[in-house]
Amino acid sequence: MENTIPHRVCDFLKGFPPFNLLSRDVLLGIAGRVVVRYCRPEEAIFRQGDAPGSYFYVVREGAVKLFREEDGETILVDQCDEGGLFGLRPLLAGGPYALTARASEEALLYAVRVDSFREVMETDPGAAFYLASSFAASAGERYRGRKGSLFPEKDKLAANQFPLLEVLSLERSKEPVTCPPGLPVREAAGIMAAREVGSIIIVDEHFAPLGIATDKDLRNKVATGLVGLHEPVEAIMSSPVISVPPDITVAGVQIEMVRRRISHLCITEDGTDGSKVLGVLSEHDLMVMQGNNPAILVREVRRCRDAEGLRELRERSEELLKKYLYQEVSISFISTFMTEVNDEIIRRAVQLGEAEMEAEGRLKPQAAYCWLALGSGGRGEQLLRTDQDSALIFENVPEEDKERTRAYFLALAGKVTQMLHRAGFEYCPGDMMASNPSWCLSLDEWKKQFSGWIFEPAPKAVMMCTVFFDFRPVFGLEPLSELLSRHIFDAIQEQSVFLNFLARDAIQNPPPLTFFRNFVVESSGEHKNEFDIKSRAMMPLADAARVLILNAGIAGVNNTFRRFEKLAELEPANGDLYEQAADAYELLMRYRALQGLKNQGPGRYFSPSELTRMERLNLRNSFQPIKSLQSLLRTRFQLSFLGG
Amino acid sequence: MDFNFFRKKYRPRAGSPDYWRDYLACFGHAYGRRSPLDEVRFVVFDTEATGLDIRKGHLLSLGAVSVSGWQISLEDSLELYIRQDYAPVEAAIAVHGILPGGRQGSLSEEEAVIRFLAYCRHAVLVGHHIDFDAGLINKSLYKMTGGKLLNKRLDTAALALRLAGPGQVRQQGAFSLDNLCRQYHIPMSDRHTAAGDAFITAILFLKLLARLEKRGVRTLGRLL
Incomplete structure (x- = not known):
């Protein structure tokens, strides 16, 4: 007692x-x-x-x-x-x-x-995760009104002051080890040995970086006898050096390394290779700084041997996702990272699929191909393992070879989608996958398909467009995808009324709030009384962004919030609205991911009563731009004349 | 601040035990009438005993928390259970759920009182109907040292009375701890353990104190 x-x-x-x-x-x-x-x-x-x-x-x-x-x-x-x-x-x-x-x-x-x-x-971990999600939920507080954020320096705060994180600023980097370009290899190696470093920066007289020589260069170029010991070190250096500014975060460094597939970065005064070297960062330094790390994860995906391995890595990346959401890392970084992981998983699945085909003795056709991600994957917004949407373009082949070629790619796509399924990505319920013969087409067939949709915009065609227009090459020969994009833009130019149809579709999403500012919940079905964040809040924004960016003739920007950012840049008059929309979309992505992680699902439906008062308020605020955007579309595309 | 160095009752007699000397020494400069409430350490305590009559009752348990700067630190709290070898069963036992006979307690009454003195030092003592609890302790203390508690005392029932409207004063039992808890919205889980009651009384005390402060009571003198 x-x-x-x-x-x-x-x-x-x-x-x-x-x-x-x-x-x-x-x-x-x-x-x-x-x-x-x-x-x-x-x-x-x-x-x-x-x-x-x-x-x-x-x-x-x-x-x-x-x-x-x-x-x-x-x-x-x-x-x-x-x-x-x-x-x-x-x-x-x-x-x-x-x-x-x-x-x-x-x-x-x-x-x-x-x-x-x-x-x-x-x-x-349970308690830590609760705090994670409650912190991340309060990210909503970051939602900006018309001007100024609720937390002006929140991003900086999250980025610089959270001791648990990967987003620490790299203030303390090691003092750089440098040498002039004319120094003989042997002496440069001597300096490296004396300072116990794996790399040396070759600098000019102003200490700006000219190149970098690493242990690997010594192994590959000197030890093999390609370059003599007395030759100047510049003969073995890699150049130019990728330079970053000193205020870059660990996360930023990781992304840079993953993207460029390099293992060393140089920190310079102004982030270019024209200014003084302040330090050098290797992948190893990063690993020491932190445990689980995106670069390592992506590299492990590249080495993965089967679907189970992919699944495990994807689960690990979800742990990281939780952490990032918890740390309020910006959605733009989170989605870049998750997209990188997803893409790498798809690439690996395709490679493994190809290997299986070969093992089965199926001959790879001459035609090159390109694997496309569609929908949210195509927009680079897929944080959770929602369903897979994919398509495949193969090079035009002579008519007599076409079906044989298609048969091969269909079989390959079948293996890939199956593998992704085993890795935890659900099949697309609408069968919009490369394993469906309708979406495994030659370039010309695809062009015809898109022309069909554009020139005869029946409601179903418009619906297809919302999925297919956000395609993005993930694996294979990227110019195939670029050719298709160009074709689409040309066709839209010719048939500009098509955009009006697309715009009309974009304003037909159901409204998120009732007249009394309550959340509109589903009235029947499996998700009765739940709020559908995807179709009521996110799709209207994604659809609006797509129409507007197509209208602006911009290709290659697929991300909804990046599209809005781009639009804000192009149309300063509506800049505020577009920025609000970008913020709102980020907020919605965050909520959806958190709900998904909480409920172990895609996060699309949740009950408004689960939300705290503050969350409800934030969500409501995020709906604000939807209405304004829809009226902008209505005016711009003169939708009142279009009828229906 | 009161300076008590030279007053007779604060001087130990020859042969006084150390704990008693230490306790008396604490009063070298005790709180005075002008001490601001924020700076005073209050010890809110409660006891349970074998009976409701001070003359016959013996301590069974003692609970105390200290309140200072509007805070109660749980690390700085006291909860003592006392071994009583004889069992004069009375109604109080049924009320408190503590059986005499050493099942709960491990301390002798003397040890408990010594620990209580060391805990309170010169703090202002607070209790609900504190005269009963202080009386029990004084009875032991007198046997042990010939002295009694020297701390200033506050009764939460009396403080509540100061805040009460005329209607409440006439009401039967209006100033029982149960009724006051109801009036001041203090949840009463596991009442009738000394520590539990001391905790509840401390919260009541804080609430009463805030209301008295609003009426201009800012020093100990105005409170006593």
Whole structure:
């Protein structure tokens, strides 16, 4: 019967996440160190800009409001009622409080020591994940209104101050080891050995980087006798060196390395190779800085031998996704990274498929081909493993070879889609996959197909367009995809009324809110009373972005929020609206991914009652641009004249 | 601040035990009437006993928390269970659920009182109907040292009375802990353990204190 009071505190805390995820013993340990704090009405618990102490708070009784003070204005950001948790972020992230907390009525708070909690977070993935998702959910707070964000420096904060993350700024890079270009290889190698480094930067008289020589160069070029020991080091260096600015984040470095398939980056004063070298970063440095890492993940995909391996890697990347969402890493980075992983998985699946075909003795045809991702994959927005949408273009072949060629690619696509299925990507319910003979076509056939849709825009054709127009080459001969794009743009130019049909389709999505600003939920079916975030909030934005970007004649920008960003650049008059739409789309992607991770599904449907008040508010705000965009489409494409 | 160095009751007699000397030494400069409430350490405590009569009752358990700067730190709390060898069963046992006979307790009454003194030092003592609880402790203390508790005392029932409207004053039982908890919205889980009641009383005390503060009570003197 000892510890009566901690037991009582425990009984309360266990009713609320993340404490409900902890064992009684652990929770009791935390409860025993709680400080109960009484707050008079209107009393400030902490103020924006204050340095955090060592406690965060759970509301035991009463209510606490969180405000942001900005330019003399006080903006209510959140309210915590009984069981609500606040004041934790600065303790984990470092830095001062970003908000002011004030008791809105008499309140009793349980102040929990962060160190007793930090240990738990490290050992308890459930609790850590809850915090992850609640932090990420509050990313919604970042939603910007017309002007200025709720958290002006939030991005910077998340990027620079979160000690758990990969997005740390690389302030401390090693002092660079450099040498002039004329130095003999032997002496350069001597410097490298003395400084115990695997690379040396060759610099000019102003210390700007000319090239880089690595252990690998010494192995491949010198040890093999290709280059003599007395020749100048510039004979073995790789040039130019990819340079990055000093404020780049670890995540940024990773992306750069993955994209360019290089293992060393040079940090220079202004990020170009024309300025002074400040440091050098190797992949190994990155690995040391952090455990799980996108570059490694992508490389492991490249080495994967079967679907199970792909599945495992994709699951690991989902762990990383969680972490990123939790850390409020920008959606633009997250989607770039996840797209990279998805693409690599598809590439690997196609390669494995080809190998299987060969093992079965099926001869690869002469024709080159290109594997396309469609839909959300094509837009590079697929964060979760939603269904696969794909298509295949093969080179034009003589008529007599065509069916044989198609048969091969269909069989290949069959293997690939099956493999992706086993890796956790559901089959497309509409069978929009390269294994479907309708979507495994030669270039000319594809051109005909698109022309058909464009010149005879029946409703079904328009629907197809929304999926197929966002195609993106993932594997194979990319010029095939470029030729098809060019054909489509030409056709649209010729048949400009087509865009009006597309625009009309874009405004026909069902509205997200009722007249009384409630969420419109499904009225029947499996998802009765749930909100369909995809068709009611995301598709209207994606559809609008597609029409507008096609209308602007821009190819190669597939991402919805990048499309909006591009549009903002092209049409400054509507810049605000487009930026809002881009923000809204990022926010929706984040919500959808979080819901999906929470419910172990595609995240498309969820019940509005699951959302907190703040989340509901944020989502509602994100619907704002939909309406404005639809009226813009209506005017621009004169949809009132088009009828129906 | 009161300076008590030279007052007789704060001077230990020859042969006083160390714990008693230490306790008395704490009062070298105790809180005075002008001490601001924010700076005072209050010890809110409650006891359970074998009976409701101070003369016959013996301590069974003792719970205390300290309140300072509007906070209750659970790390700094006290929960003691006392071994009583004889069993004068009375109604109180049925109420408290603590059986005498050493099943719960491991400390002697004397040890418990010594630990309580070391815990409170010169803090202001707070309790609900504190005279009963302080009386029990004083009874032991007198046997042990010939002295009694020197701390300033506050009764939450009396504080509540100061805040009460005339209607409430006439009401039967209006100032029982149960009724006050109801009035001030304090949840009453596991009542009737000394520590549990001390915790509830501490929360009640904070709420009463805030209301009195609003009426201009800012120093200890105005509170006593």
